Amino acid sequence: MTMLKPIFILLLFQLAGETLRAATHLKVPGPVLGMVLLAAWYILRRRDPEPELEHIADGLLGWLGLLFVPAGVGIIANLALLRTAWLPISVALLGSTFITLLTTAWIMHRFGHRASIRHEGL
Amino acid sequence: MNGSLLPLTISPGVVPLFALxxxxxxYLFGVEVQKRVRNPLANPVLIAIVIIGITLRLTHLSYQDYFTGAQFIHFMLGPATVALAIPMVRALEHMRRGFWPMMAALCAGSFVGLITGYGIVRLLGGSQTVALSMAPKSLTTPIAIAVSQSIGGIPSLSAVLAIIGGILVAVSIDPLLHRLKIREPAARGLAAGTAGSGIGxxxxxxxxxxxxxxxxxAIGANGIITALLAPILVPILKRW
Incomplete structure (x- = not known):
């Protein structure tokens, strides 16, 4: 029973996200909206997530890699595309990743000197 | 490779179970390899994709047939994405100051990641589909797959790019930021999560x-910001 409730909560919020997306015609994926709703649910009530939910979330996220294997295998249907577009793909991946990394780090370095976290409990 | 040399056939009834x-x-094999090698390049997801790809070739199973079984695993991506809220809430609670600089850095990182990903592919003559698959590559893979699908990219390509991008961040962040003398843990953490999501x-x-x-x-926030930003920016980018 301890597993059932957290799984229900996650599916319920996913369903809420999908419903919200359909109702608002937002192009944001349903599970992402579900994630926002779940985060808002705890932040607005100033409550910590229940231990059972934390437990299931940690378990699910610990195996996150496995969950995108089926989608990733779809790449075998696109091998020809990789072969013809390897240059733009590799340059864009390297360039864009480094630019994103440096932009984020530099802004935080320049303006976020006072950023800190509470140490207790961590 | 001549497939007829290996007449392995999976009887239709067990195809879904075989795929699972x-x-x-x-994946378990990939995790074992990673434990032994201890190198970010030995990523269990990439290892699993290669093994499965080769197996499908040898057994003449189509991706569609494979997916009849693998869809049960694929389905869990939805609840797992929702579950990303938990570590994000946990981390947000510990933040005291620096919320606005953090938001500025996050938004800039999301924006730059999306624009440069799309732009560099197009500049080098890549197709729009490839560019749209590149745009969400900094996101955590489940969100990258979802965003790619919604903007017209190839989800599997985005998944693979997100994993390799994460590996790139993991191996390059120390030398890159050391050179720029950026040592604050906050800046390092935020940049790693924004550019390289989970693996970074x-x-x-x-x-x-x-x-x-x-x-x-950063992992959760970049996913949210880009998911919101992409539907607005993509129609503008597509005109180019």
Whole structure:
């Protein structure tokens, strides 16, 4: 029973996200909206997530890699595309990743000197 | 490779079960390899994709047939994405100051990642589909797959790019930021999570608790910001 409730909560919020997306015609994926709703649910009530939910979330996220294997295998249907577009793909991946990394780090370095976290409990 | 040399056929009735067992087995094998090699390049997801790809070739199973079984694993991506809220809330609670600089850095990182990903592919003559698959590559893979699908990219390509991008961040963040003398744990964590999501974050999480918290927030926040930003920016980018 301890597993059932957290799984229900996650599916319920996913369903809420999908419903919200359909109702608002937002192009944001349903599970992402579900994630926002779940985060808002705890932040607005100033409550910590229940231990059972934390437990299931940690378990699910610990195996996150496995969950995108089926989608990733779809790449075998696109091998020809990789072969013809390897240059733009590799340059864009390297360039864009480094630019994103440096932009984020530099802004935080320049303006976020006072950023800190509470140490207790961590 | 001549497929007829290996007349392995899977009887139709067990194809879904075979696909499930193959996926779990290939991933578990990848995890074992990663434990032994201890190198970010030995990524269990990439290892599993290669093993499964080769197996499908040898057994003449189509991707569609494989997916009849693998869809049960694929389905869990939805609830797992929702579950990303938990570590994000946990990390946000520990943040005291620096919320606005963090938001500025996050928004800039999301914006730049999306624009440069799309732009560089187009500049070098890549197709729009490839560019749209590149745009969400900094996101955590489940969100990258979802965003790619919604903007017209190839989800599997985005998934693979997100994993390789994460590996790039994991191996390059220390030398790059060292050279720029950026040492604050907050900046390092935020950059690792924004540019390299989970795999990138795994490099800085053991280094400092502050890095870990900021990386956790960055993974979720970049997913949300880009998911909101993409439907607005993509129609503008597509005109180019």
């Amino acid at each position: 067992v193959l996926t779990l087995g290939a 974050a795994s490099r800085v999480i053991p280094q400092h608790t502050i890095s870990a918290a900021f990386a956790g927030v």
